[in-house]
Every structure is written in structure tokens, then in C-alpha cells.
Amino acid sequence: MEDNNPATSLQNLSRRELRDLVRSQLQMLLEQDNLQGAKALLVPVQPADIAEAIEGLPETMQAIAFRLLSKDEAIEVYEYLDYSVQETLVEELKRQEVLDIVDQMSPDDRARLFDELPAKVVTRLLAQLSPEERSATALLLGYESGTAGRIMTPEYLSLKETWTVAQALARIRSLAHVSETIYYLYVTDEARHLTGILSLRALVIAQPDQIVGEIMTREVVCVQTGTDQEEVARMIQRYDFLAVPVVDTEQRLVGIITVDDVIDILEEETTEDIYTLGGVQSGDDSYFETNLLTVARRRVVWLFVLLITNTATTAVISSQQDVLQQVVALAFFIPLLIGTGGNVGAQSSTVVIRGLNTDEIRKGKAGRVIRREAIAGAFLGLMLGSVVLVWAYFLQGNLAVAIAVGVSLVAISILASVSGSALPFLFQALGLDPALMSAPFITTVVDVLGVLLYLNVARLILDI
Template sequence: MKENNLETVTSLSSDLSTRENITIQLEELLIAGNYDEAKLLLEPSQPVDIADAIGSLPLILQALAFRLLKKNEAIEVYEYLDPVVQQTLLERLRSGEVLEIVEKMSPDDRVQLFDELPAKVVRKFLSALSPGERKVTAELLGYEPETAGRLMTTEFIDLKEMQTAAEALSLVRKRAPFTETIYSLYVTDKERHLTGILSLRDLVTADPSRPIGDVMTRDVVNISTNTNQEEVARAIQRYDFLALPVVDKEKRLVGIVTVDDLIDVIEQEATRDIYAAGAVQPGDEDDYFQSSLFTIARRRILWLLILVLANGLTTKVIAMNDQILKEIVLLAAFIPLLIGTGGNVGAQSSTVVIRGLSTQKLKSLGAIRAVVKEAITGALLGVFMMLVVFPFAWWQGEGPLIASAVGISLISITTLAATTGAILPLLFDKMKLDPALMSSPFITTVTDIAGVFIYLSTAKWLLNSSLT
């Protein structure tokens, strides 16, 4: 078993090295004008690897390399290209070449490309498409963004219950070259209502003279055209499907969503959550490495300004308690420790809850129980950290006053931070907003303000009590 794993790792490393070499060799051959050798270099490569190689080339060479591909291969490679590279090629290729590529793309990939293009350009392409492709594309563009309808492809095979296995298999052979996947075959009635599903294995092994209605599965998991793409991804993951059928309001089969499209969705949603967690505004293409410095700064400045204004409240709280700080200057030395701890605890709680909402595993625990669990966890963390910090604060403050203020505040702040870190994402989710927005920077800001107020108020109360 270990030997097999080692062989797999070695093979993967070899593939990565080969892809890097292809890119280097391709660039050298194109610069030298040796186009015949460049063609031979690309011929044995997979379309996705060719797309990577072309995308890594300088802009001036990308269109040149793309023109070396055979027509059918070029269309498949184009679908794997990064959206930015796709747009660059559209600008550099001749009008006829572009229209041919767009015409022969699969409907879902074509719609994904159109989503990245200006509306004026999309209208131009739509008018140039054949009537059939124009109708399909317009239908998909009519669905809301980030829904199953916008994500699905209309290239699927549907069969009828009364067809024999032999008739169905003959139909599959004819339509397979024009269909995205044939592993799942869908059965519909005369009105195109989805009535069953049949795997290719079941069809091949069935009695040729037997109607497929006898061997199909009638209990079909399906999604509607307005189902959010995240829910579609969760359904694919839950049932381990390669594709999911999509039905309209009348339960008619209108398309399928395949797992390869959902991998892109999962990556897109993960990118958004990561950006939100860092208080960064995502761009339309999420393409940091090709964005200008001004664009990068613009995406970050909005949230930073909001956080700066919010942190101004922390300064206000400190200014309101300047008297206690003047009397006991050493109190100021523990402010970073307390608000830093509160921010860290709050960030941990928000991360756990946001992830639980994303995977829907939090449903089994329940929102209220999750908040209570995090609050108790925060209190326990505060107690543990107090046992470490209290002796040090006593020694630094030369007495119990500062140590008591730090200890009481530490427990209060960690409890509050954990509770806040759990509540805010749940509140945003209830308001139909992205829970990831209530991530580390915002939780830290909230706990900073509350933590300073708790700490200085506690110190003032203890000081007044000792004087009386």
C-alpha cells in the first residue's frame, strides 16, 4: 500500500514538472517562430494542461498559441481558460474565430463567459448565435445569478418509459457526442415531467427488449431552477452524484448541473468567505495577481475605514476614564493583553459558528445551544487564563487591586467575546446576509470597545470600594 502511495506522489510530481516544462518549451518555440514544433508539443497534452500553458504565456503569445490548436480542441481548451485569458483572446482573435468558438461552447460555459463580459458585447454575441443556441443561452441568462438555472446545462439525455433498453441504448449512442454526461439518464413523460432516473450501467445490463420504465428508479432527487448554488453543491456532496436534474415550477426537466461546474462554485464561495473573513471586498473576478495596486487598495479601504471609525469608540471610552488611568497608570499596561485576548476568543467562536452555518452542521445543535456552549467555553478560557495572568498582575501592581481588575475583566471579556462571536454570525444569517461578514476584524473591534469599558469600569469600582 505504501509503495502504491509513493508511486502516486511520484506520478503527480512528474506531471507537475512536465506541465511546467511544456509552458517553458512552448514560449521558447513561439518566440523562435518554430510553430510546427509547438503544435507537436501540444498534441499529446490534455486540454486543461494546454489551457494552463497558454494562460502562463505573455499576452502577446497567448493568441498565437491558441491559433495552433485544431478547431475542436480549441473550443475545449477555451472552456478551461481563466476568464481573464478568455476575454484577452476575444479581443485578439478575429471576429469569425471568436463567433465560432462561442457558438460551439456548451451552454453553461457560454453563460459563464457572458457573465464576465460587458452587456454590449454580450448582446453582439447573442445576435450572432444560431437561433437554437441563442434561445438556450437567453433562457439560461434569464435565471437569477448564482442559482441552479444559471449554472445548469441543457445538454442531457432524456428517455421515455415505454422505450425498450435497446431503443434507449441506440439513442444514447447517437446523442452521446453532444451531451455533457451520459452516466445518468433521465426519464420524462410526454409533458417532459421528470418521472425517473436510470444509470448507464442499469441500461447496458438490462434485457434489450424490456421497457426502461421497469428498471428505472422513480424516486429522483432533483432541484429547482431557483435553488441557490451553495445548496446545489451541498446536495451533490450529500448524495455523491455526478449530476443533479433541474426542474422548473411545473416539475419539467430543463437541465442538469454537473459536479465539475460545482467544483468551481465551491472554490468561488470559499474565496468569498476568506475575503470576508479578512474584511476584504472581493472583486468581480477575484484575480488579485492581475489587479492593479489601486484596485487592490480600493477593495480593502472600505472595510478598513469602517473599522477605524468603530475603533474610535475605543479611544472615546479610554478618554472618558482618564481619571482612573491618571491615578493608576499601570492599568494602561494591561489593556493590550485584555482586548487582544477578547479579540482572539471572539474570532475563534465566530470561525466555528460561520463554518457550522456553511456546512449546516450547526442545525443539529441549534442556535441557542451553540451560543450557550460558546459562552461557557469563553468563561472557562477566561478562568484558565486568569490563573496564569493573576499572579503576574499582582506582582506588577504590588497588590490585589490591579490583579483583581485584570482577573475579573479577563473572565468577563472572554465570556462576552465568545458570546458575541457566536451571536453576530447567527444574526446575520437570520437577516439573510453573509455570516462571514461577522468575522475576525468585526468581532475584534466589538470586543475591543466592550473590553476596555469593562476593564476600566471594574478598576474604578474596585478603587472606589477600597477607598470606602
């Protein structure tokens, strides 16, 4: 007999197929007002996949689908939802439903939600939270956005040096359900100063009567509350931590940052760098949620800058009219040369900017990196120039013009590689984001200098 239970159709599917199927079936069942079927559909689905399915629904259905979840599941799913959907649900759900969910969220997730909500809504929700949760959230909101203090959670486990292993394990059992993680245990003194760290594994294999101070590690890697969130992410990535402790200026332990938060930070920072590299201002909203006028406004700033800069190329060509008038064939190869030069420069800048952002390349190595890129540019120029020389001679039948084009391409490749690698270091030294020295800007700079170089090389070779 055929089984029509929607839940059984979710078995043996890939994650992508599962998400697509849940989204389409959930919408179909809601359109048919089959709430029991929709509820049964969501039973075996993971919270993260439920959140994605709800995000894919029409806005009018999102609150209905969310209400099908049990209270505990709703709290977990809510933390996975996009901020725009969270904000919609805050407005759609009854006040008590919202309070129950927000009050049960982890403080760091709640603080991020409050960053996105209107100030009036935040004030109302804060006032109605339990005193403990209100205090924890206010603590995080008091730190500057983008810092360790703002993204940390105060839900951690701390031990005392004088406790026995048995006492420590008893504390873990009693508090594990309200802690973000129990795999790293932090040791503090009576004034909450961080004095050591202990892994759960080390604690479990120790003898029950051993003292925590005997088995803990006193060399602790930690961050200050004011540390930039990107630096925190790099630290966790570098040391393969599951979490890192956060201390205030007096070395008192105030929270921890876990690896799941770092993944979100890395995604945000990478997205911001990609936008910047493309000459686009980053925004918090997703593409389809952003007004087209806003999309255009974010892009037009860089385009205006590049438009004005490109007029320099026109000025250079105008100043060299006598060369072009005498040998018109030279004009045919300008697009080829500046296009290739721009691509070479963009490659160099991309490699250097990415290296700077991941700390693979450090500021002290600028000279070495620029030399390497200059040599690489020379090799690229020789390989490309030799091909272009033959091609130019085949097209024009003029050896002098072909040599001018080939030699110019070698010089432009070196120039582009040096510019593309040096300018990000210059921006970093000036305290600016190296990603601002993006591919469009490098291409424009190389266009101007490349044309000037090409026409002067041609003047020398052709003896004009």
C-alpha cells in the same frame, strides 16, 4: 544519443512541475519563433494544463500559442481559460475562429463567458451562432445570475417510461457525444415532466426487454431553476451526486447541473466568504489583474467602519480616566486583554460562520451553539487568566492589579465567545450574510466592551 524533443522532457514529472515546465518552455520557444517546437511541446499535455500555460504567457503571445492547437483541442482548452484571457482571445482571433470555438462550447460555459464579455460583443456572437446553440444560450441567459437556471446545461439525456432497455441503450449510443453526462438518465413524460431517474449501471445490467418504468427510481431529488447556486452545490455535495436535474415551476425538465460546475461554484462562494471574513469586498478579477486603486477601494469601506467604531474604545478609556490616573499600571494590560479577547471572539465567529455556510450548524441550534461557545470561553479564560495573573504580579508586584487583570480576562473570554457565536446568528435572522459579522468587526466590538468591562472590574477590586 540525446533526445532534444521537448515532448519527451515532460515525462515522469509531477503535475506542478509539468505546468511550470510547459509554461517556461512554451514561452522560450515562442520567443525564438520556433512554432513547430511549441506545437510539439503541447501535443502530450492535457487541455487544463495547456490553458494554465497560455494564461502564464505575456498577452502578446497568448493568441499565437492558442492558434497552435487543433480545432477540437482549441475548443476544449478555451473552456478552461480564465475569462479575462477568453475575452482577449475573442478580440485577437479572427471572427470565424471565434465563432467556431464559441459555437462548439457547452451552453453553460458559453453563458458564463457571455456574462464577462461586453454587451456589444455578446450581441454580435449570439446573432452569429447556429439557431440551436443560440436558443440554448438565450435560455440560460434568461435566468437570473447565481441561480440553477443560469448555470445548468440543457445537454442531457432523457428517456420515456414505456421504452425497453434496448431502446434506451440505442438512444444513449446515438446522443452520448452531445450530452454533458450519460451516467444519470432522466425519465420524462410526453409533456417533459420529470417522472424518474435511472443510472447507466442499472440500465446496463437490466434485461433488454425490460421496461424503463419498471427499473427507474421515481423519488427524484431535483432543484428549481430559481434555486440559489450555492444551495445546489450543497445538495450535490450532501448526496454525492454526479449531477442534479433542474425543473421549471411546472416540474418540466429543462437541464442538469454537473459536479464539475459545482466545484467552480464552491470555489467562488468560498473565495467570497474568505474576502468577507477579512472585511474585503470580493471581486471577479484575479489579484494581479485588478487595478491597485480598485484594490484599495474594496478594502477601505470596512476600514472606515472599523475606524469609526474604534473611536468608541477611546471614548471608554477617556470616561475612565480617574481609574487609570490612580492606578497607572492598569493601562499596561489593556492591549493584552483586548487583543486576547479579539482573538477569542474571532475564533468563535469563524467556527460558527463556517458551520452556517456548510449547514453543519443550523439556525435552530443557535442556543446550543452559544452555550457551548460560552463554556469554551470560560475554559479558555480560566487557562489564560491564571497565567496572566501570575505574569501581571511578576511584572507589577501588585496582587490586586494582577487579580483584576486575571478576572477580567476570564470575563472578556466569555464575552468574546458569546459575541462571536451569537452575532452571526443575529445577522442570519436579519436576512444578511453571516460572513459580514467578520473577524475584524468582532474584534472591534470586543475591544470596546472588553475595555469597559476591565476598567469596571478593576474599580470594584481595587475599591476606587
